[in-house]
Amino acid sequence: MTEPSTLPEAEPSPAQAPAAAQVAASAAASPEPAAMPPSAELTKSAPVGLPGARWVWPVLVALVVALVAMAWWLNNRLYATQAEIAQRLQTATTDAIEAKTLTKQANDSVRDLTTRLAVLESRQQDFAAQRQALETLYADFAKxxxxxxxxETGQLIALAQQQAQLIGNVQPLIATLQSADARLARSPNPKAQILRRAVQSDLTRLRSAVTPDIAAAAHKLNDLAALVDSLRLVSAAGPAHGASAPGTPPVAPASAAGPRWAPWLGDWFERFRASLVQLFGITRVGSRDALLASPQQGEFLRENLKLRILNARLDLLSRNAVAYRSDMRGIDEALKTYFDKRQPRMVQALSLARQAAQLDLSANPAANLESLAVLSTLDSGAP
Known part of the structure; x- marks a missing residue:
């Protein structure tokens, strides 16, 4: 026997009520009602919807929204990555351009120094040629x-004057004038006595004159160049250890009548303040580019400073006062801008640069000698 269906029957609508009543009456009137098959009962029952059908559309909408959000996030991530890559490429290009510029400046400085050395060698050759010419004139000279x-006295004085102007030391010139004075003292010629008085006047003036010590200044520049490699850059400097924050009042000692936790709180505050002081540091710099110098740029800065010091030394030996003052100002500015002033070697470097810059190359007591002027007058036959 077939079991009846367990599906719930739908309630009849008001329009179907009379038809249902008639069916019931006819069923009751028939003596042997026939049993309807289960398939017919299921067909006549009202259609029932699936339990999860109402969640299909919300789930689809949520999936679409999630896909759109994921696509938007991936797009933003890709854009941020492209921007970062472009920024790094631009930074690398800028660093390469700066390195190329510094290399070009170094090459120009080396080329300039080579030219100056060639000029000095040419002057030395000129001096040697002049000396040879003077020796030839001395051999051929004779009335x-x-x-x-x-x-001969005039030639020796002229050579000593050129040497004094070249090396910046008047002691050889003074020795030459003393020898000329002793030689002229043995001559009975009136012209020799006139020249002797001029030589004595030059000796008095040179002995009392203050001459620039070029050798000492050159030694200071050599010491400064040797200190450059040991100086620390501002960009590599850390906060000063042991420094206390300005304006922080000292912690007062706990009184005998205070609570027991007061000393513990004071010690904790001191340790916290010391940690903050070690964590943060303030450094005064003259240029914002000094803090951004990379280690490679630091090497270029050191080499450029060494070339500047070598250039100043050449200006010192050639007695070029204007170029020497300009180079010393550049050296002082470079030391104060790119190097840490708190290190002890920096104090020594600044002191050496300051002492070398105080040299006055404009003072040249050997420039105008009265003895050479008198000798020129005597050779021309003037009274």
Missing amino acids: TRDQARLS
């Missing part, structure tokens, strides 16, 4: 013994 002595 009288007194006239030859005067000419």
Whole structure:
């Protein structure tokens, strides 16, 4: 026997009520009602919807929203990555351009120094040629013994003057003038006595004159160049250890009548303040580019400073006062801008630069010698 269906029957609508009543009456009137098959009962029952059908559309909408959000996030992530890559490429290009510029400046400095060395060698050759010419003139010169002595004295004084102007030391010139004075003292010629008085006047002036010590200044520049490699850059400097924050009042000692936890709180505050002081540091710099210098740029800065010091040394030896002052100002500015002033070697470097810059190359007591002017007048035959 077939079991009846367990599906719930739908309630009849008001329009179907009379038809249902008639069916019931006819069923009751028939003596042997026939049993309807289960399939017919299921067909006549009202259609029932699936339990999860109402969640299909919300789930689809949620999936679409999730896909759109994921696509938007991936797009933003890709854009941020492209921007970061472009920024790094631009930074690398800028660093390469700066390195190329510094290399070009170094090459220009080396080329300039080579030119200056060539000029100095040329001057030395000129001096050697002049000396050879003077020796030739001395060999060919001869009218009288007194006239030859005067000419020889003038040549020696002129050579000593050139040497004093070249090396910046008047002691060889003073020795030459003393020798000329002793030689002229043995001559009875009136012209020799006139020249001797001029030589004595030059000796008095040179002995009392203050001459620049070029050798000492060159030694200071050599010491400064040797200190450059040991100086620490501002960009590599850390906060000063042991420094206390300005304006922080000292912690007062706990009184005997205070609570027991007061000393513990004071010690904790001191340790916290010391940690903050070690964590943060303030450094005064003259240029914002000094803090951004990379280690490679730091090497270029050191080499450029060494070339500047070498250039100043050449200006010192060639007695170029204007170029020497300009180079010393550049050296002082570079030291104060790119190097840490708190290190002890920096104090020594600044002191050496300051002492070397105080040299006055404009003072040249060997420039105008009265003895050479008198000798020129005597050679021309003027009274």
